[in-house]
Amino acid sequence: MPLDKVPETIVEKDIIRLVCGETRYEGAFIQCKNGAVILKLSNGYNTGILLSHIDNLQLIEKAIEHNSARAIHPQVNSKKNGEKGKPAPKDAAGNGNSISILSSGGTISSRVEYTTGAVFPVLDVDELLSEFPEIAQISPIRAKSVFSILSEDLTPKHWQVLAEEIREEIKSGCTGVVILHGTDTMHYTSAALSFMLQKLPVPVVLVGAQRSPDRGSSDNRQNLISALLAAKSDIATVSLCMHSTVNDDSCLLHLGTKVRKLHSSRRDAFKSVNRLPIAKIFPKEKRIEPLSSYDKRGNSPELEFDNKINGNVGLLYAHPGIKPQLVDKFADYDGIVVAGTGFGHVSTNPSNDKLALPVIGNLKALIDSDVKVVMAPQTIFGRVNLNVYSAGRLLKEIGVIGDGCDFTPETALVKLMWVLGHEKKYAKVKKEMETNIAGEITERSLLIDE
Amino acid sequence: MPLDKVPETIVEKDIIRLVCGETRYEGAFIQCKNGAVILKLSNGYNTGILLSHIDNLQLIEKAIEHNSARAIHPQVNSKKNGEKGKPAPKDAAGNGNSISILSSGGTISSRVEYTTGAVFPVLDVDELLSEFPEIAQISPIRAKSVFSILSEDLTPKHWQVLAEEIREEIKSGCTGVVILHGTDTMHYTSAALSFMLQKLPVPVVLVGAQRSPDRGSSDNRQNLISALLAAKSDIATVSLCMHSTVNDDSCLLHLGTKVRKLHSSRRDAFKSVNRLPIAKIFPKEKRIEPLSSYDKRGNSPELEFDNKINGNVGLLYAHPGIKPQLVDKFADYDGIVVAGTGFGHVSTNPSNDKLALPVIGNLKALIDSDVKVVMAPQTIFGRVNLNVYSAGRLLKEIGVIGDGCDFTPETALVKLMWVLGHEKKYAKVKKEMETNIAGEITERSLLIDE
Numbered sequence: 001m002p003l004d005k006v007p008e009t010i011v012e013k014d015i016i017r018l019v020c021g022e023t024r025y026e027g028a029f030i031q032c033k034n035g036a037v038i039l040k041l042s043n044g045y046n047t048g049i050l051l052s053h054i055d056n057l058q059l060i061e062k063a064i065e066h067n068s069a070r071a072i073h074p075q076v077n078s079k080k081n082g083e084k085g086k087p088a089p090k091d092a093a094g095n096g097n098s099i100s101i102l103s104s105g106g107t108i109s110s111r112v113e114y115t116t117g118a119v120f121p122v123l124d125v126d127e128l129l130s131e132f133p134e135i136a137q138i139s140p141i142r143a144k145s146v147f148s149i150l151s152e153d154l155t156p157k158h159w160q161v162l163a164e165e166i167r168e169e170i171k172s173g174c175t176g177v178v179i180l181h182g183t184d185t186m187h188y189t190s191a192a193l194s195f196m197l198q199k200l201p202v203p204v205v206l207v208g209a210q211r212s213p214d215r216g217s218s219d220n221r222q223n224l225i226s227a228l229l230a231a232k233s234d235i236a237t238v239s240l241c242m243h244s245t246v247n248d249d250s251c252l253l254h255l256g257t258k259v260r261k262l263h264s265s266r267r268d269a270f271k272s273v274n275r276l277p278i279a280k281i282f283p284k285e286k287r288i289e290p291l292s293s294y295d296k297r298g299n300s301p302e303l304e305f306d307n308k309i310n311g312n313v314g315l316l317y318a319h320p321g322i323k324p325q326l327v328d329k330f331a332d333y334d335g336i337v338v339a340g341t342g343f344g345h346v347s348t349n350p351s352n353d354k355l356a357l358p359v360i361g362n363l364k365a366l367i368d369s370d371v372k373v374v375m376a377p378q379t380i381f382g383r384v385n386l387n388v389y390s391a392g393r394l395l396k397e398i399g400v401i402g403d404g405c406d407f408t409p410e411t412a413l414v415k416l417m418w419v420l421g422h423e424k425k426y427a428k429v430k431k432e433m434e435t436n437i438a439g440e441i442t443e444r445s446l447l448i449d450e
Numbered sequence: 451m452p453l454d455k456v457p458e459t460i461v462e463k464d465i466i467r468l469v470c471g472e473t474r475y476e477g478a479f480i481q482c483k484n485g486a487v488i489l490k491l492s493n494g495y496n497t498g499i500l501l502s503h504i505d506n507l508q509l510i511e512k513a514i515e516h517n518s519a520r521a522i523h524p525q526v527n528s529k530k531n532g533e534k535g536k537p538a539p540k541d542a543a544g545n546g547n548s549i550s551i552l553s554s555g556g557t558i559s560s561r562v563e564y565t566t567g568a569v570f571p572v573l574d575v576d577e578l579l580s581e582f583p584e585i586a587q588i589s590p591i592r593a594k595s596v597f598s599i600l601s602e603d604l605t606p607k608h609w610q611v612l613a614e615e616i617r618e619e620i621k622s623g624c625t626g627v628v629i630l631h632g633t634d635t636m637h638y639t640s641a642a643l644s645f646m647l648q649k650l651p652v653p654v655v656l657v658g659a660q661r662s663p664d665r666g667s668s669d670n671r672q673n674l675i676s677a678l679l680a681a682k683s684d685i686a687t688v689s690l691c692m693h694s695t696v697n698d699d700s701c702l703l704h705l706g707t708k709v710r711k712l713h714s715s716r717r718d719a720f721k722s723v724n725r726l727p728i729a730k731i732f733p734k735e736k737r738i739e740p741l742s743s744y745d746k747r748g749n750s751p752e753l754e755f756d757n758k759i760n761g762n763v764g765l766l767y768a769h770p771g772i773k774p775q776l777v778d779k780f781a782d783y784d785g786i787v788v789a790g791t792g793f794g795h796v797s798t799n800p801s802n803d804k805l806a807l808p809v810i811g812n813l814k815a816l817i818d819s820d821v822k823v824v825m826a827p828q829t830i831f832g833r834v835n836l837n838v839y840s841a842g843r844l845l846k847e848i849g850v851i852g853d854g855c856d857f858t859p860e861t862a863l864v865k866l867m868w869v870l871g872h873e874k875k876y877a878k879v880k881k882e883m884e885t886n887i888a889g890e891i892t893e894r895s896l897l898i899d900e
Contacts, residue, residue: 150841152795153806156771161805184792188770264793264832314776317767317789319863320638321606326764329779339767342634343714345602355611356603380830382714391600413769 003054006032013063018049019056023097023140025049026060036133046143047098050136098140099176099231100169104162104189105149106182108209108220132221138228138286139175151182151189151208156311156417159192163307166197166204170303176203176231178224183208183261183269186240190256191414194238194438196307199300205230206240206256210267219243219267226251226281233288234297238438239278243267249284252277255294257411257440260380273381274406275442308421310334315413317378318346318359327362334424335372335416338363339409340395344375344384344402348391364398372420372429375402376412383444401430407440415440453504456482463513468499469506473590475499476510484583496593497548500586548590549626549681550619554612554639555599556632558659558670582671588678588736589625601632601639601658606761606867609642613757616647616654620753626653626681628674633658633711633719636690640706641864644688644888646757649750655680656690656706660717669693669717676701676731683738684747688888689728693717699734702727705744707861707890710830723831724856725892758871760784765863767828768796768809777812784874785822785866788813789859790845794825794834794852798841814848822870822879825852826862851880857890865890 010016010029018025018037025047027039036048037057135141146165147158162179169177181189190206197204207227209220219242227241230253238256245268254272263269276292312334316327318341330336340346349358367373375384375395383406386392396403407415412433419432435441460466460479468475468487475497477489486498487507585591596615597608612629619627631639640656647654657677659670669692677691680703688706695718704722713719726742762784766777768791780786790796799808817823825834825845833856836842846853857865862883869882885891 147803149801149803149806150795150798150839152768152770152791152841153797153799153801153803153808154770155797155805155807157805159770182792184795185770261792261829262831264827264829264835266832269829269832311771312773313771314773315767315769317765317859318602319765319860320602320604320609320635321761321763321867323762323764326779329776341602342632342711345600345634347603347605348600349603351599351603353597353599353603355605355607356599357605358603377714379711379714379719381712382716382719385714389600391602409767410769417771 002052003057005051006037006057010057010059011063014059015061015063017058017060018054019058020049020053021055028063034131034133036136041142047141048133048136049140050133053136098142098174099138099178099228100172100174101141101143101178101180102162102165102169103143103145103180104147104151104154104158104182106151106180106186106208107212108180108207108224132224134225135228138225139232141228142174151184151186154182154185154189156192156309159189159196160307160309162189163193163196163305166193167303167305170200170202174202176205176233178227178231179204179206180224181206181208183210183242187259187261187270188410188414190238190240190254190259191411191440192309192418194256194440195415195418196305196309197238198304198306198438199302200236200238200295201300201303202297203231203233203235204238205253206238208242210243210265210269217267219248222248222283223251225283226253229281229283229286229288230279233279235278235288235294236297236300237278237295240270241281242270244280249282251281251283253279253281253288255439257407257415257438258442260408260410262380273408274383275439306422309417310420311417313337313413313417313420315339315409321357322347322359324357324359324362327359327366330366330371331369333371334420335374335429336366337374337376337409337413337416338400339378340375340384341378343382343388343392344377344386344395344400345389345391346395348394350390350394360394360398363395363400367399370426372416372426372433373400374412374416374433375400376405376407376409378409380408382406399426401433403434404444405434405441411440452502453507455501456487456507460507460509461513464509465511467508467510468504469508470499470503471505478513484581486583486586491592497591498583498586499590500583503586548592548624549588549628549678550622550624551591551593551628551630552612552615552619553593553595553630554597554601554604554608554632556601556630556636556658557662558630558657558674582674584675585678588675589682591678592624601635604632604635604639606642606759609639609646610757610759612639613643613646613755616643617753617755620650620652624652626655626683628677628681629654629656630674631656631658633660633692637709637711637720638860638864640688640690640704640709641861641888641890642759642868644706644890645865645868646755646759647688648754648756648888649752650686650688650745651750651753652747653681653683653685654688655703656688658692660693660715660719667717669698672698672733673701675733676703679731679733679736679738680729683729685728685738685744686747686750687728687745690720691731692720694730699732701731701733703729703731705889707857707865707888708892710858710860712830723858724833725889756872759867760870761867763787763863763867763870765789765859771807772797772809774807774809774812777809777816780816780821781819783821784870785824785879786816787824787826787859787863787866788850789828790825790834791828793832793838793842794827794836794845794850795839795841796845798844800840800844810844810848813845813850817849820876822866822876822883823850824862824866824883825850826855826857826859828859830858832856849876851883853884855884855891861890
């Protein structure tokens with residue numbers, strides 16, 4: 001017989017035990033909201049359990065009697081880059097059947113600063129849990145804040161920390177991982193995690209919101225529920241989950257390396273590029289409709305973890321009138337991605353036009369001084385092809401990498417950072433960049449028009 | 451009674467006169483192909499006239515007797531930047547009812563170099579005219595090569611020359627102007643011409659091809675015919691005409707400032723951004739279906755011409771881990787466009803995260819030293835909004851320009867070059883950049899989701 005309500009004698013910070021069938025949860029009571037009990041577990045994680053799932057509630061220790069060793073604080077920013085995280089302790093219920101929610105900040109975990117009307121990201125996992133009692137109907141969850149910053153402030157070092165945190169969650173045996181993330185750079189992070197976390201045994205799903213929770217049009221509820229469904233599914237890969245259209249009926253699950261933010265404000269801002277999304281998710285029906293092939297849970301029992309990265313990589317955006325001297329300013333970089341025009345071009349001036357400002361000589365000087373230069377298409381959609389026009393052939397001749405690749409400039413940038421974290425030799429970098437590692441390069445399309 | 455064929459006595463370079471009703475064309479005979487006579491007129495332009503339109507052909511002078519003063523050569527690259535072009539002389543038929551085709555190079559005016567299989571742009575207006583006899587059914591035309599280079603080799607100085615050439619065509623009384631252009635940077639040129647040529651009395655239509663003429667899937671015929679229909683229509687603005695889908699049934703006419711190449715190889719690579727296309731064109735039916743409002747022929751009798759431009763403008767693409775020192779390297783520029791994430795963000799680090807690499811200080815230093823910094827959305831679709839998040843508000847406070855603007859980074863770059871060609875004062879540059887000039891900024895969308 002399920003619990004009706006939390007007894008009034010139970011107050012905040014009381015240590016309680018919840019008995020839910022065979023499972024036991026033990027932790028500090030935070031609140032009961034929207035029909036769910038929110039607990040802070042002894043490892044600092046929060047969890048939310050629906051009253052209707054609770055058979056029995058036992059008081060272990062009154063709040064007033066807590067000693068400091070037992071007091072629980074959220075583990076915010078506690079791990080520094082490079083410091084190996086301790087294995088996450090199993091919570092009272094074990095972690096074998098729960099989804100781990102890690103927050104990095106962003107609108108989906110934000111509140112509005114009413115004095116200015118501006119939106120600030122805050123750690124508010126408790127609020128999230130109590131706000132969305134449906135979560136507990138999908139799966140037991142654990143939640144933790146890793147960062148609480150705007151996603152445009154994230155750097156490759158943050159990706160490293162996030163990858164480590166995810167590894168610890170996987171080690172602890174979770175069903176899947178959901179990352180709450182700001183949308184500005186979510187596709188960069190999803191690409192980075194795709195390279196750092198290969199052969200995933202469980203799903204890793206990034207999710208954000210385009211609208212803050214105070215707005216009627218907020219997409220946080222649908223996106224979060226859909227992400228949890230994805231994290232519980234058999235799609236064992238790094239993916240990104242956001243609205244499929246401006247309607248509130250479904251989300252799309254995009255492959256982490258093949259997705260891009262393509263609108264500043266719309267809820268369906270993220271689009272798969274040069275690939276179908278992995279699946280469509282209908283949160284109300286709790287249904288997942290596969291749209292393309294994916295790596296299945298259970299096929300890769302062992303995670304391949306490698307979060308080494310080289311941040312000394314830049315992006316050069318080609319455009320008419322770009323000053324050749326700008327290229328020279330990347331001389332102290334280990335690599336650059338050139339977002340070229342069309343099939344992957346910059347000015348090479350084969351017709352020796354007097355008004356042209358060719359940059360190919362400057363690119364050659366970079367390459368000759370061992371800066372790796374990778375081409376990606378600024379058209380976003382489509383593929384680099386350095387064989388069709390003379391400009392492409394000239395670029396290939398001087399050693400530009402990337403012919404045949406259909407990655408976005410953003411994914412190419414992240415991949416180059418990751419590859420240069422391991423390898424510096426030109427031939428090896430070229431080979432790794434031009435070989436598919438995490439779905440970022442697809443086979444040449446069979447569509448007649450490409 | 452129309453002409454059946456060209457008499458065999460007429461050979462190349464013979465000067466002939468064609469009588470077509472009230473109209474007379476006089477020039478050097480080039481060839482007769484696909485039922486059309488190709489003439490080189492005395493001003494260097496070529497024209498093609500259908501045999502079925504010719505009432506009479508008269509020989510004026512045999513080729514062997516030409517004196518050098520009479521010899522006609524194409525005017526390739528004959529005008530230098532800054533040199534004021536002479537008014538184009540009226541051809542024998544006058545220019546009052548003809549469309550001027552200007553070629554700048556690109557695939558649409560290309561041939562394949564069979565030794566390597568690579569495609570080279572060439573001046574081949576004669577071939578174009580004889581290849582597409584349908585042209586003559588739409589309108590009398592004049593054709594001229596201005597440049598013959600790959601579009602990725604075009605610079606702001608080329609835009610200036612092209613604008614001058616178009617002005618001369620308009621002065622000579624043409625019905626409309628069609629620009630043959632490489633597709634790599636066609637959207638940059640269409641934006642530049644939109645600012646340089648305001649209050650157009652006639653249509654100016656840029657057109658390219660994604661596939662070279664030797665390929666069965668070449669889109670050059672449909673695009674060219676559609677562009678000519680657009681040039682004859684009442685749509686008196688700078689537009690860009692390309693395939694609407696991968697089918698060969700229609701083209702879309704996009705506004706010059708609101709279009710972007712969004713695929714490297716597909717024939718429907720160009721998409722309107724943040725605005726509907728102007729019209730859909732059905733070349734077989736010779737029908738134009740308007741899709742949105744446009745400036746009508748006859749509303750602006752006088753062209754506003756201003757091709758001043760400042761090439762000392764760059765583009766900085768924001769991304770996680772961008773090195774703050776890179777921003778400093780734009781110190782000697784007059785202006786830069788920042789392609790920011792989301793609503794127009796870079797790392798501002800309001801939460802003082804230790805791993806963050808904020809660039810806002812470097813941007814402020816640029817602005818303080820009078821470099822104009824304009825924000826545009828790297829999401830391409832959507833609008834800069836510097837009021838929603840703290841990052842945006844901080845950027846607005848230091849003087850970043852562009853709040854509320856929905857131009858693409860490419861159009862913002864071209865506009866900044868043009869604005870800085872006239873104006874250097876911060877307040878005036880800010881006002882001009884944030885005010886709609888050529889359709890590049892639309893009113894805030896009324897769509898519920900934006």
